[in-house]
Each structure stands twice: as structure tokens, then as C-alpha cells.
Amino acid sequence: MTKVSGKFSSTTKKLMVVIVTVTGVSIGAFVASCTSSNNLNSVQPGEQGRIGNTTHLNGTTLGNADRGKIVFRSETFGNEGFWTDAAKLPQGITTARLTPVQALQLGLSVNVDALDSATQKAVGDELAAQGTNGPLLNSFDTTVKLLNANAIIGVVVRVNSSGVVDVAHGSKVGVSCVLCHGITDGSVASLPSGGSIGKEVDGPANHHLAVGKIFAAAANTRAFYPMAQLMGDDGTSIGRAPSEEGLNKDSTEAEFDAYFSNSNFYPVGMFDDTVDGNGNPMHITPFFRQDLAAPYGSAGELSKQDHFANTVYTVLLDPTNLLSPGGKAFLHKAAGAGGDKLAADYAEVLEATQMYPKGTPKGSSGGYPYVQVSRTGIPGTEDTLIGIRVDDQKLFDMNAYVFGLRSPKGVVTDAIAVGRGKALFASSTVGCTSCHNIDNSQPVQSRIIDMKIIFPGDNPAVLASRETPLSPIEDTPGNTFDDKMIVINASLRGHNRGAALPLLMDLARKPVFLHDNSVATLDELMDPVRGANAPHPFYLPQQSDRNDMVQFLKSLDDISN
Numbered sequence: 183m184t185k186v187s188g189k190f191s192s193t194t195k196k197l198m199v200v201i202v203t204v205t206g207v208s209i210g211a212f213v214a215s216c217t218s219s220n221n222l223n224s225v226q227p228g229e230q231g232r233i234g235n236t237t238h239l240n241g242t243t244l245g246n247a248d249r250g251k252i253v254f255r256s257e258t259f260g261n262e263g264f265w266t267d268a269a270k271l272p273q274g275i276t277t278a279r280l281t282p283v284q285a286l287q288l289g290l291s292v293n294v295d296a297l298d299s300a301t302q303k304a305v306g307d308e309l310a311a312q313g314t315n316g317p318l319l320n321s322f323d324t325t326v327k328l329l330n331a332n333a334i335i336g337v338v339v340r341v342n343s344s345g346v347v348d349v350a351h352g353s354k355v356g357v358s359c360v361l362c363h364g365i366t367d368g369s370v371a372s373l374p375s376g377g378s379i380g381k382e383v384d385g386p387a388n389h390h391l392a393v394g395k396i397f398a399a400a401a402n403t404r405a406f407y408p409m410a411q412l413m414g415d416d417g418t419s420i421g422r423a424p425s426e427e428g429l430n431k432d433s434t435e436a437e438f439d440a441y442f443s444n445s446n447f448y449p450v451g452m453f454d455d456t457v458d459g460n461g462n463p464m465h466i467t468p469f470f471r472q473d474l475a476a477p478y479g480s481a482g483e484l485s486k487q488d489h490f491a492n493t494v495y496t497v498l499l500d501p502t503n504l505l506s507p508g509g510k511a512f513l514h515k516a517a518g519a520g521g522d523k524l525a526a527d528y529a530e531v532l533e534a535t536q537m538y539p540k541g542t543p544k545g546s547s548g549g550y551p552y553v554q555v556s557r558t559g560i561p562g563t564e565d566t567l568i569g570i571r572v573d574d575q576k577l578f579d580m581n582a583y584v585f586g587l588r589s590p591k592g593v594v595t596d597a598i599a600v601g602r603g604k605a606l607f608a609s610s611t612v613g614c615t616s617c618h619n620i621d622n623s624q625p626v627q628s629r630i631i632d633m634k635i636i637f638p639g640d641n642p643a644v645l646a647s648r649e650t651p652l653s654p655i656e657d658t659p660g661n662t663f664d665d666k667m668i669v670i671n672a673s674l675r676g677h678n679r680g681a682a683l684p685l686l687m688d689l690a691r692k693p694v695f696l697h698d699n700s701v702a703t704l705d706e707l708m709d710p711v712r713g714a715n716a717p718h719p720f721y722l723p724q725q726s727d728r729n730d731m732v733q734f735l736k737s738l739d740d741i742s743n
Contacts, residue, residue, distance in 0.1 A: 285377065336360045708721050
């Protein structure tokens with residue numbers, strides 16, 4: 183392709199109530215007798231795609247894919263302590279009397295196979311007769327029933343002290359990986375810009391998941407403090423919210439709710455996967471064919487899938503681990519005095535909101551951190567980023583499962599245009615293959631694309647220096663593309679600051695492009711009107727060529743070449 187190249191503002195101050203009128207619901211054929219087969223367009227249980235029975239692949243250990251499926255779908259490693267005792271998500275859901283329709287509007291999906299046959303039939307009959315306007319799907323009691331059946335994908339309800347699953351009587355609620363990296367086939371119902379009801383499909387990104395609004399639904403949203411846009415000592419902040427509107431340890435629950443529920447500040451389909459006090463949510467990525475996807479993280483900060491999964495479990499799904507000795511050591515290494523302040527302020531927030539003193543012994547009432555650790559290590563290293571690691575065997579089992587998950591089949595609406603687009607993609611004049619594969623069954627290039635190549639307009643101001651090999655903490659004002667790389671980037675493992683290459687699959691479902699959602703369509707991505715200094719400034723000047731390239735890109739899956 184020809185190489186050529188803000189902040190959002192809002193006066194929102196109050197929690198946005200998630201009650202939206204449902205229109206245009208597509209009701210699919212309801213299959214009352216559901217089987218236990220695995221996901222549409224993915225391997226069957228026990229299969230590992232092209233990997234076969236290999237136990238190692240490119241230095242990555244693979245366990246058992248059957249067990250890995252269970253880990254991916256339902257393992258929490260104890261994070262239900264954080265989500266229930268610290269963030270108080272089930273309490274917030276109960277106070278709001280959240281209905282199934284409102285849950286679907288948040289992008290949550292329901293696995294119909296988890297429901298008993300009577301509930302399946304009742305839901306199917308109501309949808310057929312009334313769409314989503316019927317009483318069953320607009321009742322909080324039905325939400326409780328779905329939770330107790332562990333039917334809401336990625337929301338995991340544990341047995342209570344009486345040995346039963348019942349959120350109304352003490353069962354704690356945690357989250358698993360599939361919350362962000364799974365959908366359904368929509369065979370029962372599908373909201374156009376929301377969740378769906380059907381058979382679970384593991385691996386595809388949930389582009390409609392309103393992560394920020396889910397955080398805001400918790401009764402104690404301040405528990406997500408390290409993942410918010412925080413104010414610095416100079417009175418400024420970095421993120422999508424106006425700089426002067428950053429939060430601090432004294433901000434109210436309503437102010438935290440307003441930030442997380444504002445889709446301009448925290449867009450739908452995105453998740454802030456850095457605990458750096460910057461407001462930098464990134465678009466959720468797919469989790470199929472992870473054998474082809476290394477390195478992991480949009481900045482390529484981790485070289486192995488199990489290192490990435492361990493970081494998710496030990497940091498992102500229970501951020502109270504940042505107050506462990508290893509968590510504090512990592513924050514100090516990554517952000518110096520700023521990291522020390524973040525930890526100290528977070529401890530004060532938890533003390534104020536949880537009504538127990540910091541350092542309360544783990545296992546006691548209200549004690550944190552909550553995650554179940556299997557071993558310790560050196561903070562700042564890939565395998566134990568904050569000095570702790572969950573069960574290796576479960577991580578290796580999940581490796582096998584997500585390595586073998588097949589991608590959704592590519593969409594072909596004009597085979598001739600796809601052929602022309604493929605020729606353009608492969609052309610040395612256009613240059614796509616200097617970074618991307620023409621054969622999508624092969625691993626992406628593992629190199630990190632330097633910021634000056636992927637974003638020629640990057641002109642960062644140095645905010646703080648760090649010891650080698652860490653790059654300086656720096657930010658280009660007024661642009662969100664480099665926000666993910668300010669603190670957490672591949673320099674953690676001695677590589678350059680930049681962007682990792684994505685899997686080019688399942689693009690027909692993707693509603694926005696680049697990791698910061700800054701480009702609305704594939705056509706716009708390739709349109710030179712964006713300018714020579716824009717992120718990813720590789721263009722096709724002719725509209726007809728862009729049309730063909732869009733057709734080709736939407737056709738790609740893990741066997742397309």
C-alpha cells in the first residue's frame with residue numbers, strides 16, 4: 183500500500199442507567215434438544231487443531247485440551263473474592279434488579295446448553311411470541327436463575343457454604359477468560375449491538391461487551407481503581423476523558439461510575455488491560471488459534487500465552503494483588519514513584535470502601551488479595567510479572583485449548599473481488615506482506631513494529647526515565663494510539679516500544695479497527711485521507727482497490743491462503 187498519515191469530552195457526571203429499548207432483535211430457530219458438542223467453527227473437545235498430541239510448541243508447554251476448556255470457561259483461581267467482596271458486583275446487580283434483557287444490552291451472552299429443558303422451552307416460547315418484551319426476560323428473578331445455572335458466559339457462580347449454587351444465599355461471583363473471549367452462535371436470540379442466547383462459541387472477541395458499564399454496575403466500582411484514568415500530582419491525567427477530569431483516591435463512587443459507564447471514555451468492546459492509572463482501554467482480541475498469535479498483548483509485552491494468562495488472573499481479574507509485595511515491586515519497577523503512589527492510594531481506597539484495615543490476613547473476613555497462588559517468582563519477569571503465579575498445569579491445559587480453537591469461517595460475498603484483493607495484498611508494490619502473512623495458517627511475525635513505523639506522527643513527551651532495558655515513560659498528547667505503550671510495553675522483556683501484529687481473522691465481525699478503536703471501517707483504514715502521520719498509514723488510493731481488499735480481508739480465516 184502507499185505509505186502516507188483526543189481526547190473525547192463529556193459533561194457526564196452521573197451513573198448512566200443501562201436501560202435501552204430493544205429493537206431489531208433477531209430470533210433464530212430454537213433447538214430444544216441441545217447437545218454438548220463444542221463451539222461452532224472450532225475443534226471438538228479433545229482435539230487440538232493442527233497441533234495433534236504435541237506437548238510442546240515453540241517453547242510453549244501444552245497440557246490437556248479437555249481440561250483447558252474447563253479452565254477457559256470456568257476457572258477463577260479465587261477471583262470471586264475480589265468481584266464479590268471487594269467490587270461487590272452481585273450486590274450491585276441485585277440493587278439494580280438487572281434483567282436478562284439489560285444483561286444482553288451489556289453484551290453478556292447466555293449459553294443455552296447450561297439451561298434445563300423447561301427453561302429452554304419457556305425462553306424459546308416467549309421469544310417466539312413476544313421477542314424480548316415478555317415477562318421472563320424482563321425479570322430479575324430470571325437473571326438469578328441464569329446466574330445459578332452458570333449460564334451467563336464468563337460469569338462464574340461458586341457453591342455457597344451449604345454446598346449449593348445460589349447467589350441469593352451467599353454464593354460468590356467471579357469471572358473467567360471467556361467473559362471477553364467468547365460469544366454464542368445466536369441460535370436462540372441475538373441483539374444487533376449486544377449479547378446473544380445460543381450455543382457457546384469460545385475464542386471470538388466479544389465486540390459488544392460493555393466492560394466499563396459492567397464495572398460501574400458493581401456496588402463498589404472504586405475497587406477497580408488502578409484501571410481507571412487517575413489524576414497525577416500535576417493535576418492532569420492521560421486517557422479518553424478530559425485531562426482535568428481524572429479521578430483520585432478521594433473521588434466518589436458516583437464519579438467512578440460516571441467514568442466507567444461513559445462509552446466515550448470507556449468504549450464498548452474494549453478492556454483496559456494495564457494497571458498504570460492511565461485511561462487506555464484496548465479493543466478485545468480473539469482467543470482462537472493462539473498458537474499463531476505470539477507475542478501477546480497489543481504491545482507484545484509477553485512472549486508466551488501462559489505468561490499472558492497468568493498476568494490476567496493475577497492482576498487484571500484481581501487487582502488487589504498489586505498490594506502484595508511482588509505487586510508493589512512491579513509497580514515501582516514499571517513506574518517508579520508514580521507506581522509507589524498508585525499502590526499507596528489504592529490501599530487507602532480499599533480501606534475506606536471495604537471497612538477493614540489494609541493487611542488484613544488473607545482468608546479472614548474481607549481479607550485481600552484473593553487469588554489462589556501456586557508459586558512465587560521474581561517481580562517483573564514474564565512468568566511472574568508481579569511475583570506470583572497460579573497453577574501451571576491449568577495454564578498449560580488452557581494453552582492446549584486456545585491453541586487448538588479454530589477461527590470462525592471467513593465471509594465471502596464476491597469471490598472474484600476476493601481474488602483481486604488477494605493479488606493486491608500479495609503485491610510487493612502494495613507491501614502488505616512486509617508485515618502480514620499471505621498464508622493465514624502460519625504464525626504472525628513475532629517482531630514488534632516500532633512506533634515510528636506504525637505511527638509516524640508519534641511525537642511523545644518523556645514523562646519519566648527508566649533503567650535499561652525499559653523504555654522511558656512517554657506519551658504523545660492528544661492521541662490514543664500510543665496510550666497502551668506508555669508504561670506497559672515490550673521493553674519489559676528487552677524489546678522495542680511498539681505494536682504487536684494481530685491475527686487477520688474474523689474481520690467481518692469486527693466493528694472498528696486498530697487497537698484503540700480509532701478507525702471506523704476497513705475502507706477508512708486504507709483511505710489516504712487519514713494522512714501520512716496517522717497510525718497505520720498504509721493506503722490504497724483507488725476506491726475499487728479498497729473495495730477488493732475489504733472483500734479479501736473479510737474472507738480470511740485460519741486456513742485461508
